[in-house]
Amino acid sequence: MSLHELVLGKLTWSAIPWGDLMTLGAGVSVVVIAIAVCIFITIKKRWKWLFTEWLGSLDPKKIGIMYIIIALIMLLRGFADALMIRAQQALSVGDMHGIVSTDTFQQVFSAHGSIMIFFVAMGLVFGLLNLIVPLQIGARDVAFPTLNSISFWLFAAGMGLINLSLLVGEFSPAGWLAYPPLSELQYSPGVGVDYWIWSLQIAGVGSLLSGINFIVTILTMRRKGMTLFKMPIFTWSALGSMSLVALAFPILTATLFMLSLDRMLGMHFFTSGAGGNPMMYINLIWAWGHPEVYILVLPAFGIFSEIVPVFSRKKLFGYTSMVWAIIAITLLSFTVWLHHFFTMGSGANVNAFFGIMTGVIAIPTGVKLFNWIFTMVRGRVKFTTPMLWFLGFVVLFTVGGFAGVILSVPAADFQLHNSLFLVAHFHTMIVAGVLFGFFAGLTYWFPKFAGFKLNEKLGTYAFLCWLFGFLTAFVPLYILGFLGATRRLDHYDSSLGWQGLFIVAGVGVLILGLGVIFQILQLIVSYLQRNQTRDLTGDPWDARTLEWATSSPPAHYNFASLEEVTTRDAFWETKQKGAPEPRYEDIVLPKNSYVGLFVAGFAFMAGFGFIWHIIWMIALGLLGVIVSVIVRSFADDTEYTIKAATVKKLEEARAARLEEYA
């Protein structure tokens, strides 16, 4: 082993993509933005504030906001990838070769999928859970606040690693699930697949820890009197989703670990030769991957189950059905994974079983849809932006869901698999299902954590752009599927006549981009007008669940006084009957901790070492993770107490503000 290998492993100057101006430009601009932000913070003298108020905070509300900020920034990155994919496919036909090389194009679509799922959708899920679940169950914190911070920072470290691939090395060209043998060393000798493995691995461990944390939180920390069947549906959906995280993510971790053993140590889990079996990988990755879809979409279902009753000023229709539907979906989501590869030749009975199970999982989903619709019946529906997102969701999700049922018929899937019909289907589910749901949820809960409402007008414009942009971008893909167009093509023959539709799809993405611009404007305008839209009551929508019973934004301790819950829609009931006299008590909360930053920093280091085969870095990183956790476990003074008298004073001040407002 040479000195260079000892110190830097495979890392050389040529790892920086000097020749590829597009990638280099993207990487450099990320660095420039980061430096600019650092300078800004230094000028404003906000470093201390940043660390004590945010980076070291164990307050789930702040951790939630940080998750959402990362997710939204990554949404922009993933969207930029989407623009490039659409531009390439609109322009790379016949003699024209588009805007990037094949290799770059393949990295771009792999990055698009990985980032959108792992760092956008997952980030939104964990962000909103952190913000809302403790409040909604009337708790003051999560079960394991330090672990929560570690989870977040591992997520951030994974995000850092995947973006580092822009500047140092390359990203995986093997698609967002990196099927072997293509992702094995034989066919992908570069570091791209390793970047994919380790950014997902590190973020995935964070997700798993977070999943366990929320299961324990929901099961043990609910307000007195809130039995499971009095729990708000969003919390139920979070419980389902997090159960899936706890059950499915270990599969992902093990699978990625085996793939990395193949690549690093020459093992043969998934190689095509020497006894390896790529089909095993495909089974394992989807045994995680299908539950993952429901990990993302269940919370979105939960969001709509909160929004529709509030804006219809009426109880949720069929609460018990809703709960059982969530439980059924949670269990069934583990019985359908093979529908992702009917074309592997598993045999008629196996295919039929998984096809039928896929149909079966549509039943509880359909029930939920009917219950939402009937929640509006005999209500007073107010068409606020969250409701617009809901209506858009119903239309697109029903159509996309049925496209999924078509794909669930194995013999039909033989013709539609790997086609753009499939791509259009799962984008309908993830964009119109998950993303629309989270946009609705973010609008709905925004005043809770920001203290003021979002601008409705710009929100409506953003929604319209997203709705029509989506239709313009994805209807052509459904049609292209019927024309026989497959996914991931960097180039195609002009004689096929696909270009027109690809151009329409490209226009659609531009409309979606306009939607994103409206959303950014919405944030800015809402911030500037915050004094007119400030939420002093803590309950701007006249809502029903406990998170609205406290101020906006809530105090560190969420609730001053923990009144017993007697019914569903606990806060609505309190408003009808009048709140009892508050009983103040001493409140114990966790102090700040930087252990999450250390664990994630060392994990990042280990990940980078694994990618570039830098052995000292791997050793130091892993050791650092372990030592950080051990050191933290010896810390005694981890909590602080707010005296009852102080709580009383704070709450009285809040009441005074409210009176002034009234």
Added chain:
Amino acid sequence: MIGVYTVLLHGKNFQLFSTEGIIADQEKNLIIFTVLLGCTIVIPVIIMTFAIAWHYREGNTKAAYRPEWSGSLVAESIWWIIPTIIIGILAVVIYQSSHALDPFKELSSSTKPVRIQVVALEWRWLFIYPDEKVASINYVKFPVDTPVNFTITSDAPMNAFWIPQLSGQVYAMSGMSTQLHLAARTPGDYRGSSANISGLGFAGMNFTASAVSKDEFTTWTDLLRSGSKPLDKEVYKGLAQKTCDTTKYQFKLTDPNLYNEVINKYMDPNAALGTTGGNDASSEGSEPKNCMNKTIVSSVLEGEQ
């Protein structure tokens, strides 16, 4: 919008619907059946959603308002039962069609089937006719109205073998053999597609599937047997090199066991074509970055047409 699509789609070949093979015909019918079944649910749901949302809008004070109304056993039973019935119907269809259209199932026919062995390479398709003792690259011919029995493997990353107008796709995987049975109803040239990403050149890795008359097929195989270069292990090793070349080539087959030997590369430590372990990285640096210009042409076949 409709106008735009009318112009865009005018004269386009909907390969999934303009089927010319008996398997693809049935798959098309299945797609149409499920789409129609879907419409029976999707359209009423969408109409109902907007009708209800509009009727119970805040401004419509004439509509009933019962904020505590939150359940109805009858209503909920209906929407547990109706989807269950629809999925029940679908389950029968799924079970029957999975068996009827199992790609591994031989077609029943009085005509003797043609056997074709398919090897997915990086990045082109090799077709071997073990009975006719010929082979071709990036195009495949078979007689019309005759069952064709494809056995499919790969000497490259996993791919999917797909001729949309004749039948659905099946994965091509190294070290294994999958099967696909189809028959063309009409003579013609059909587009063959490589539907699964298998590396840099997969997008250009298309082939032509020609359904021809029996006589034409016999003439063609005779011509190849007499007038083209032999395909043996050495030539095969050249073919298996990475290339973006999509030219059509043809051979007479001198190694009748070639297909099995390709599979054995991944199974047998003493395989005739050499063994691959899967960890032996190809040399870095020489990797092509772009296959759109088709610049990298394997030297073995220079001038062979």
